[in-house]
Amino acid sequence: MLKNHSWFYRLVTTYLPIVYLLVFVLFFVFFMTINKQSQAQTVSANEAFTQFSMLQLNSILGNIDQNVNAATVNNKEFNQYMFQLHDLDANPYLLRSKVADLFRQVQAGFPFVKSIYFYRNIDMTVLGTEMYLPLAEFGDREFVQEQLKQPLPNIWTNIRTYKVLPSQSIDVQVVSLVKKIPLQTEPKGILIVNIDVSSLASWLQDISSNSISSVTLVDQAGQLIGQSTVKANKDILNLKFEETGWTFKSGIKESYHYGIFSELYYSWIIIGVVMVLIASAVIIYLSKRYARPIDASMSRITDYLNRRQPGGELNLVVDAAVDKIIDFADRYQSESNLNLPYRQKFYFQELLTGDRPISQDELIEEMHNFGFSCHWHSFNTAKLEIDKMSDFTENYSTRDQVLLKFVLSNVFKETAEQYGIGIWSEWISADEMSILFGADGELSMANISTICESMRVWVESNLAFTVTIGVGEKTERSEDISGSYEQAVKAVQYRSALGNNRVIHYEVITRQTETELFDILQLIRSIVQLYKSGNDEWYGQFDFLFKAINRGLHTRDELKNLLYYMTFTFTRELSEFPSEYTELWRVEALNPISQAIDRFETMEDLKNIVLERLRTVFELWKQLRQSKTQRLLIHDLKAYIDTNYANSELSLQLLAEQFSVSKNYVSSLFKEEMGENFIDYLTALRIFHSKRLLEDTDTSIQDIAGLVGYEHYFSFNRAFKKLTGFPPSEFRKKHGT
Structure with a gap:
C-alpha cells in the first residue's frame, strides 16, 4: 500500500x-x-x-x-x-x-x-x-x-x-x-x-x-x-x-x-x-x-x-511532470538563442567603450558563451568606416547594404585567420564597423597593418565604394581595450585631412605645432585683406593656405574650427561694405560655405567648394564695382596709389590735387568702393611690399622703411606690428630666405 x-x-x-x-x-x-x-x-x-x-x-x-x-x-x-x-x-x-x-x-x-x-x-x-x-x-x-x-x-x-x-x-x-x-x-x-x-x-x-x-x-x-x-x-x-x-x-x-x-x-x-x-x-x-x-x-x-499496481510508487506522476519541465526548458533555450546576437552586440559595445571594467577571465568566459573558442592574451582594435556614405545608401538598396556589410565582416575574418589572428567584429552603426583583434600569444602590429591594408585593397578592387580604417595601439590587458579603441576612433577622424580609402595608424600621427597654427591664422587674415581690396593675389594665397593645412594633421573638428574662423574673419572684415556687397556675400558665399563645412568628408572636396563660392562673389563684386559711375576714377586712384605708395608725401590732399577733385570726395569714394579708408589701404599696401623685401632681400629694415614710404623707422615698426602681430625683425627671422 x-x-x-x-x-x-x-x-x-x-x-x-x-x-x-x-x-x-x-x-x-x-x-x-x-x-x-x-x-x-x-x-x-x-x-x-x-x-x-x-x-x-x-x-x-x-x-x-x-x-x-x-x-x-x-x-x-x-x-x-x-x-x-x-x-x-x-x-x-x-x-x-x-x-x-x-x-x-x-x-x-x-x-x-x-x-x-x-x-x-x-x-x-x-x-x-x-x-x-x-x-x-x-x-x-x-x-x-x-x-x-x-x-x-x-x-x-x-x-x-x-x-x-x-x-x-x-x-x-x-x-x-x-x-x-x-x-x-x-x-x-x-x-x-x-x-x-x-x-x-x-x-x-x-x-x-x-x-x-x-x-x-x-x-x-x-x-x-x-x-x-x-x-x-x-x-x-x-x-x-x-x-x-x-x-x-x-x-x-x-x-x-x-x-x-x-x-x-x-x-x-x-x-x-x-x-x-x-x-x-x-x-x-x-x-x-x-x-x-x-x-x-x-x-x-x-x-x-x-x-492497478499494489505497492507501487508515484513515478508515473513524477515522470509526466519532468517531461513537461524538459519541454518548457527546450522552448526557453530556443528563445534565448534568438536573443543571443543582441546580447553579443551589447557586450561588445560595453567592452569597447569601457562602460565597466571587464577582466580577462570574464571576457574569455563570455566569448565562449558567444561561440568564440579562444584564450586571447593580446589585443588590438580598429574602426572601419564606409567612405561617402550618402553615395553608398543611394546606390544600394537596404537589402544589398545588409548583404555587403555581411561580406565585409566575413572577408575581414578570413583575412585575419590567414595570419593566425582572431577577430570579433560588429556593425555599430549604418557606416561604422568596430573590430577587436586577439591572439593567444604576442600580437604583431605588422600583421595587423597587413590585414587592414589587404581589406582596404580588396574593397577598392571588388566593390564600387571604398573604406577608411583607423587602427589603435595593442594592449596586453582587457581593461585597456577601451583606450585602444578610443585611439582607433581618433585615427579615423584624421581622414578629413589625409583623405578617404586609407589605413590610418594612431601611433604614426604627428600633430601640428602651435607656431604653424599661428601662421595659418595669419595667412587667413592676409587672404581676407587681399580679397577685400579686390587684389587677385588672394587666389595664390588661398592655394597656399590649403597646402599649409594639409601639411599638418587635423581631426575633422579641428578643420571645421579653422574654416569657421575663416568665414568669421571674412564676415567681420566685409561688414563695412555697402549692403549690396554684404548681401551677395551672405547669399552666394557664407550660407553655402557653412553648409559645406558641416557636411564635408575630405579637405580636397571642401577646398573646391569654398574656392568656387569665393570666386563667384569676387567676380560679382567686380561687375558691381564696374557698374558704378565712379569706377574709372577709383581705378585711376588705385593705380596711382599702387605706383606711388613709396612716396612719403602721398595723402588724400595730394590725390585731390592730382585728380582735380575735393579731398572729402576722394575719401568717401575710396571708402565706398574699397570698403576701407585711404589710410588703412595705403598702410596695408606698404606693409605688403615691405614683407616681400624682408623675405627676399637682405636690405636693412631702416632702408626698407624708406623704400615703402615711411620717413621714420619707428612709424614703420609700429604699423608693421599692428598689422602682422610682431615687429619686422621677428618676421624676417621666421620668413626670410
Whole structure:
C-alpha cells in the first residue's frame, strides 16, 4: 500500500519551521544592517548635494567668464581702447566712459561680481567700473604686477584682499578671474574680474539651509571661502573643482540623525512578532485551503495505483511532470538563442567603450558563451568606416547594404585567420564597423597593418565604394581595450585631412605645432585683406593656405574650427561694405560655405567648394564695382596709389590735387568702393611690399622703411606690428630666405 499522509500535514510540517527560522534570521540581519543602510543613503545624498553645489558654482563662474568674453572680445569700443585704435582727434574720455559702462553692464548681470578692471600694457593704466588710474597709484598694483609674470592666459585666484586706492583702510576679500587678452596674439593687457567672497559665502549658506549636508568651500591654499550655517560632525567627502583648484568639503550636519529606525527599535520588535504570528496563521489557512484539492487528487491517484499496481510508487506522476519541465526548458533555450546576437552586440559595445571594467577571465568566459573558442592574451582594435556614405545608401538598396556589410565582416575574418589572428567584429552603426583583434600569444602590429591594408585593397578592387580604417595601439590587458579603441576612433577622424580609402595608424600621427597654427591664422587674415581690396593675389594665397593645412594633421573638428574662423574673419572684415556687397556675400558665399563645412568628408572636396563660392562673389563684386559711375576714377586712384605708395608725401590732399577733385570726395569714394579708408589701404599696401623685401632681400629694415614710404623707422615698426602681430625683425627671422 502507498503511504498516504495528507498534503496539508506535509505543507505545514515542512514550511512552517522554515518560515520561523527565516523570519528570525531576517529580523536579525535587518537590525544589523538597517542603520548601515540609512547611513549609506545619507552619505549618498550628501555626495549628490555636494556635486550639485559644485556644478552650480561651475555654472555661475563659467557664465561670468563667458559673458565677460562675449562683452569684450567682439566689442568695438573695447578693442579700440585695448589696441589704441581711435583717431587722434577722437575724445579718449568718451571712449573710456563707454568701456567703463560696458564693465558695469556685465557687473549688473552678476551679483557676485565686486568689480571689473582692465590693465593696458602700452601705457600702464588701469580702467575699471569705478576708476581710471596709472598703475603706480592703483591699490591693487602688486596683484597686477604679479599676474604680468604669470604665463597662464586664464586663471582663478585664491582669496586675496582688494582695494582701489592704497590709502583705503578697508580691504575687501575677493577671488579673481584673470584673463590675458587678446588670446590669439600677443597680450595687450589683463582683464580682472573680482568676485565678492562674502557673496559666495551667502550663496553657499542659502543652498545648504534646507539640506542635510554641511558644505565648506576652500581655495587652493586652504583658505575658507564659505561654509554652511550648521557645521558637520566630520568631513566625509572632498571634491576638487578642476577649473579653479578650489575644494568642496562636506559632511552631515550635527543636528541630523540617521532615520527613525534606531529610535523605534522595540516597536519594530513588537511589529515583527505580530507579523510572525500573522504569517503562521496565514500559512496554516492557505495550506489547508490549497491542500484540499491536492489531497483529493492524490487520494484518487493513490487509489487508482493501488488497484492497478499494489505497492507501487508515484513515478508515473513524477515522470509526466519532468517531461513537461524538459519541454518548457527546450522552448526557453530556443528563445534565448534568438536573443543571443543582441546580447553579443551589447557586450561588445560595453567592452569597447569601457562602460565597466571587464577582466580577462570574464571576457574569455563570455566569448565562449558567444561561440568564440579562444584564450586571447593580446589585443588590438580598429574602426572601419564606409567612405561617402550618402553615395553608398543611394546606390544600394537596404537589402544589398545588409548583404555587403555581411561580406565585409566575413572577408575581414578570413583575412585575419590567414595570419593566425582572431577577430570579433560588429556593425555599430549604418557606416561604422568596430573590430577587436586577439591572439593567444604576442600580437604583431605588422600583421595587423597587413590585414587592414589587404581589406582596404580588396574593397577598392571588388566593390564600387571604398573604406577608411583607423587602427589603435595593442594592449596586453582587457581593461585597456577601451583606450585602444578610443585611439582607433581618433585615427579615423584624421581622414578629413589625409583623405578617404586609407589605413590610418594612431601611433604614426604627428600633430601640428602651435607656431604653424599661428601662421595659418595669419595667412587667413592676409587672404581676407587681399580679397577685400579686390587684389587677385588672394587666389595664390588661398592655394597656399590649403597646402599649409594639409601639411599638418587635423581631426575633422579641428578643420571645421579653422574654416569657421575663416568665414568669421571674412564676415567681420566685409561688414563695412555697402549692403549690396554684404548681401551677395551672405547669399552666394557664407550660407553655402557653412553648409559645406558641416557636411564635408575630405579637405580636397571642401577646398573646391569654398574656392568656387569665393570666386563667384569676387567676380560679382567686380561687375558691381564696374557698374558704378565712379569706377574709372577709383581705378585711376588705385593705380596711382599702387605706383606711388613709396612716396612719403602721398595723402588724400595730394590725390585731390592730382585728380582735380575735393579731398572729402576722394575719401568717401575710396571708402565706398574699397570698403576701407585711404589710410588703412595705403598702410596695408606698404606693409605688403615691405614683407616681400624682408623675405627676399637682405636690405636693412631702416632702408626698407624708406623704400615703402615711411620717413621714420619707428612709424614703420609700429604699423608693421599692428598689422602682422610682431615687429619686422621677428618676421624676417621666421620668413626670410
